[in-house]
Amino acid sequence: ETGVTQTPRHLVMGMTNKKSLKCEQHLGHNAMYWYKQSAKKPLELMFVYNFKEQTENNSVPSRFSPECPNSSHLFLHLHTLQPEDSALYLCASSPPPADPSYNEQFFGPGTRLTVL
Protein backbone atom coordinates (compact mmCIF):
# COMPACT_ATOMS: atom_id res chain seq x y z
CA GLU A 1 0.00 0.00 0.00
CA THR A 2 1.75 3.14 -1.21
CA GLY A 3 -1.01 5.68 -0.55
CA VAL A 4 -1.82 6.08 -4.25
CA THR A 5 -5.23 4.71 -5.19
CA GLN A 6 -6.68 4.05 -8.62
CA THR A 7 -10.23 3.33 -9.73
CA PRO A 8 -11.53 1.28 -11.31
CA ARG A 9 -9.12 -1.63 -10.96
CA HIS A 10 -10.53 -3.33 -14.05
CA LEU A 11 -12.35 -1.83 -17.03
CA VAL A 12 -13.74 -3.36 -20.19
CA MET A 13 -14.94 -0.95 -22.84
CA GLY A 14 -15.96 -0.89 -26.45
CA MET A 15 -14.23 1.23 -29.03
CA THR A 16 -17.05 3.77 -29.07
CA ASN A 17 -17.32 4.17 -25.30
CA LYS A 18 -16.09 7.07 -23.20
CA LYS A 19 -14.67 6.25 -19.79
CA SER A 20 -12.36 7.82 -17.24
CA LEU A 21 -9.63 6.47 -14.99
CA LYS A 22 -9.08 8.12 -11.64
CA CYS A 23 -5.97 8.41 -9.50
CA GLU A 24 -5.82 9.92 -6.03
CA GLN A 25 -3.07 10.58 -3.50
CA HIS A 26 -3.12 12.42 -0.20
CA LEU A 27 0.61 12.17 0.42
CA GLY A 28 1.31 15.84 -0.19
CA HIS A 29 3.03 15.02 -3.47
CA ASN A 30 3.13 17.66 -6.17
CA ALA A 31 3.91 15.58 -9.23
CA MET A 32 1.65 12.92 -10.75
CA TYR A 33 2.26 10.59 -13.67
CA TRP A 34 0.36 8.30 -16.02
CA TYR A 35 2.17 5.22 -17.33
CA LYS A 36 1.08 2.53 -19.78
CA GLN A 37 2.31 -1.03 -19.31
CA SER A 38 1.70 -3.35 -22.25
CA ALA A 39 2.61 -7.02 -22.30
CA LYS A 40 6.29 -7.70 -22.98
CA LYS A 41 7.12 -3.98 -23.06
CA PRO A 42 8.71 -1.60 -20.57
CA LEU A 43 6.55 0.93 -18.77
CA GLU A 44 5.91 3.92 -21.01
CA LEU A 45 5.52 7.39 -19.57
CA MET A 46 2.40 9.08 -20.95
CA PHE A 47 1.87 12.31 -19.04
CA VAL A 48 3.42 14.25 -16.17
CA TYR A 49 1.74 16.93 -14.10
CA ASN A 50 3.65 19.16 -11.72
CA PHE A 51 1.56 21.39 -9.43
CA LYS A 52 -1.46 20.77 -11.70
CA GLU A 53 0.42 21.89 -14.82
CA GLN A 54 1.15 19.39 -17.56
CA THR A 55 4.90 19.24 -18.04
CA GLU A 56 5.16 16.19 -20.26
CA ASN A 57 3.08 14.68 -23.04
CA ASN A 58 5.02 11.79 -24.45
CA SER A 59 3.47 11.87 -27.93
CA VAL A 60 0.30 10.28 -26.63
CA PRO A 61 -2.66 10.02 -29.08
CA SER A 62 -5.46 12.50 -28.47
CA ARG A 63 -7.91 9.70 -27.64
CA PHE A 64 -6.20 9.84 -24.21
CA SER A 65 -6.98 13.09 -22.44
CA PRO A 66 -5.52 13.79 -18.99
CA GLU A 67 -6.96 16.14 -16.40
CA CYS A 68 -5.41 17.29 -13.15
CA PRO A 69 -7.85 19.47 -11.20
CA ASN A 70 -5.59 19.65 -8.14
CA SER A 71 -2.36 18.15 -6.85
CA SER A 72 -4.19 15.20 -5.28
CA HIS A 73 -6.25 14.00 -8.22
CA LEU A 74 -5.42 12.90 -11.74
CA PHE A 75 -7.79 11.61 -14.39
CA LEU A 76 -7.29 9.93 -17.73
CA HIS A 77 -10.28 10.36 -20.02
CA LEU A 78 -10.62 7.71 -22.69
CA HIS A 79 -12.61 7.90 -25.93
CA THR A 80 -12.69 5.95 -29.17
CA LEU A 81 -9.89 3.66 -28.04
CA GLN A 82 -8.44 0.84 -30.09
CA PRO A 83 -7.91 -2.79 -29.04
CA GLU A 84 -4.14 -2.16 -28.99
CA ASP A 85 -4.74 0.33 -26.15
CA SER A 86 -5.54 -2.60 -23.88
CA ALA A 87 -2.94 -2.48 -21.13
CA LEU A 88 -2.31 -1.80 -17.46
CA TYR A 89 -2.47 1.94 -16.77
CA LEU A 90 -0.46 2.97 -13.74
CA CYS A 91 -0.55 6.23 -11.87
CA ALA A 92 2.35 7.43 -9.77
CA SER A 93 3.18 10.45 -7.66
CA SER A 94 6.34 11.96 -6.28
CA PRO A 95 7.09 14.48 -3.55
CA PRO A 96 8.45 17.99 -3.98
CA PRO A 97 12.22 18.67 -4.13
CA ALA A 98 12.44 19.55 -0.42
CA ASP A 99 11.31 16.04 0.57
CA PRO A 100 14.01 13.39 1.27
CA SER A 101 12.07 11.00 -0.98
CA TYR A 102 12.12 13.49 -3.86
CA ASN A 103 13.57 11.03 -6.36
CA GLU A 104 11.10 8.27 -5.48
CA GLN A 105 7.90 7.58 -7.36
CA PHE A 106 5.02 5.93 -5.55
CA PHE A 107 2.81 3.80 -7.76
CA GLY A 108 -0.86 2.97 -7.57
CA PRO A 109 -2.17 -0.56 -8.18
CA GLY A 110 -3.12 0.17 -11.77
CA THR A 111 -6.25 -0.15 -13.89
CA ARG A 112 -6.37 -3.20 -16.16
CA LEU A 113 -8.04 -1.91 -19.34
CA THR A 114 -9.47 -4.15 -22.05
CA VAL A 115 -10.76 -2.56 -25.25
CA LEU A 116 -13.04 -4.80 -27.27
Next chain:
Amino acid sequence: KNEVEQSPQNLTAQEGEFITINCSYSVGISALHWLQQHPGGGIVSLFMLSSGKKKHGRLIATINIQEKHSSLHITASHPRDSAVYICAVRGNSGGSNYKLTFGKGTLLTVNP
Protein backbone atom coordinates in the same frame (compact mmCIF):
# COMPACT_ATOMS: atom_id res chain seq x y z
CA LYS B 1 17.56 -1.20 -28.51
CA ASN B 2 16.11 -0.23 -25.14
CA GLU B 3 18.23 2.13 -23.09
CA VAL B 4 17.81 -0.22 -20.12
CA GLU B 5 18.43 -3.92 -20.61
CA GLN B 6 17.69 -6.56 -17.99
CA SER B 7 18.76 -10.17 -17.83
CA PRO B 8 17.50 -12.74 -17.56
CA GLN B 9 13.96 -12.10 -18.80
CA ASN B 10 12.68 -15.11 -16.89
CA LEU B 11 14.20 -16.88 -13.92
CA THR B 12 12.98 -19.95 -12.06
CA ALA B 13 14.62 -20.93 -8.79
CA GLN B 14 14.14 -23.33 -5.91
CA GLU B 15 13.42 -21.98 -2.47
CA GLY B 16 16.62 -21.06 -0.70
CA GLU B 17 18.66 -20.33 -3.80
CA PHE B 18 20.70 -17.16 -4.28
CA ILE B 19 19.23 -15.02 -7.06
CA THR B 20 20.94 -12.41 -9.23
CA ILE B 21 19.17 -10.12 -11.69
CA ASN B 22 21.24 -7.81 -13.88
CA CYS B 23 20.59 -4.39 -15.38
CA SER B 24 22.70 -2.54 -17.94
CA TYR B 25 22.02 0.94 -19.19
CA SER B 26 23.45 3.12 -21.91
CA VAL B 27 22.73 6.69 -20.77
CA GLY B 28 24.09 8.98 -18.08
CA ILE B 29 22.04 8.65 -14.95
CA SER B 30 21.53 10.40 -11.65
CA ALA B 31 19.98 7.36 -9.95
CA LEU B 32 18.90 3.78 -10.59
CA HIS B 33 15.80 2.20 -9.12
CA TRP B 34 14.87 -1.39 -8.51
CA LEU B 35 11.13 -1.99 -8.39
CA GLN B 36 9.01 -5.03 -7.58
CA GLN B 37 5.70 -5.76 -9.28
CA HIS B 38 3.48 -8.52 -7.95
CA PRO B 39 0.67 -10.16 -9.94
CA GLY B 40 -2.22 -7.73 -9.91
CA GLY B 41 -0.05 -4.84 -10.96
CA GLY B 42 1.05 -2.74 -8.00
CA ILE B 43 4.67 -1.56 -8.10
CA VAL B 44 6.77 -1.08 -5.01
CA SER B 45 10.13 0.64 -4.88
CA LEU B 46 12.87 -1.58 -3.42
CA PHE B 47 16.00 0.53 -3.82
CA MET B 48 17.24 3.77 -5.22
CA LEU B 49 21.00 3.83 -5.88
CA SER B 50 23.46 6.34 -7.19
CA SER B 51 26.61 4.54 -6.10
CA GLY B 52 27.90 1.53 -4.19
CA LYS B 53 25.64 -0.94 -2.49
CA LYS B 54 22.46 -1.05 -0.44
CA LYS B 55 20.99 -3.85 1.65
CA HIS B 56 17.49 -4.36 2.96
CA GLY B 57 16.76 -7.67 4.63
CA ARG B 58 17.51 -10.44 2.11
CA LEU B 59 17.82 -7.99 -0.79
CA ILE B 60 21.08 -6.42 -1.91
CA ALA B 61 21.51 -3.95 -4.76
CA THR B 62 24.81 -2.86 -6.24
CA ILE B 63 25.74 -0.40 -8.93
CA ASN B 64 28.90 0.21 -10.94
CA ILE B 65 28.61 3.65 -12.50
CA GLN B 66 31.71 3.28 -14.68
CA GLU B 67 30.43 0.04 -16.18
CA LYS B 68 26.79 1.26 -16.30
CA HIS B 69 25.64 -1.89 -14.60
CA SER B 70 23.57 -2.81 -11.55
CA SER B 71 22.64 -6.09 -9.92
CA LEU B 72 19.85 -7.09 -7.59
CA HIS B 73 20.57 -10.08 -5.36
CA ILE B 74 18.11 -12.07 -3.27
CA THR B 75 19.57 -14.35 -0.63
CA ALA B 76 17.67 -17.39 0.70
CA SER B 77 14.91 -16.91 -1.86
CA HIS B 78 11.32 -17.69 -0.90
CA PRO B 79 8.17 -18.30 -2.96
CA ARG B 80 6.81 -14.93 -1.81
CA ASP B 81 9.72 -13.31 -3.69
CA SER B 82 8.02 -14.41 -6.93
CA ALA B 83 7.33 -11.22 -8.85
CA VAL B 84 8.54 -9.10 -11.74
CA TYR B 85 11.64 -7.08 -10.87
CA ILE B 86 12.08 -3.90 -12.85
CA CYS B 87 15.16 -1.77 -13.26
CA ALA B 88 14.63 1.93 -14.00
CA VAL B 89 17.10 4.75 -14.47
CA ARG B 90 16.67 8.45 -13.84
CA GLY B 91 18.29 10.76 -16.38
CA ASN B 92 20.78 13.43 -15.43
CA SER B 93 20.16 15.99 -18.16
CA GLY B 94 18.51 19.17 -16.98
CA GLY B 95 14.74 19.18 -17.01
CA SER B 96 14.39 15.46 -17.68
CA ASN B 97 15.80 14.37 -14.33
CA TYR B 98 12.38 13.35 -13.03
CA LYS B 99 11.84 10.92 -15.91
CA LEU B 100 12.38 7.22 -15.40
CA THR B 101 13.36 4.88 -18.23
CA PHE B 102 12.36 1.32 -17.51
CA GLY B 103 13.67 -2.10 -18.40
CA LYS B 104 11.25 -4.80 -19.53
CA GLY B 105 11.47 -6.56 -16.21
CA THR B 106 12.60 -9.99 -15.00
CA LEU B 107 9.93 -12.49 -14.06
CA LEU B 108 11.14 -14.44 -11.04
CA THR B 109 9.40 -17.62 -9.94
CA VAL B 110 10.58 -19.28 -6.75
CA ASN B 111 9.28 -22.81 -6.27
CA PRO B 112 8.86 -24.39 -2.82
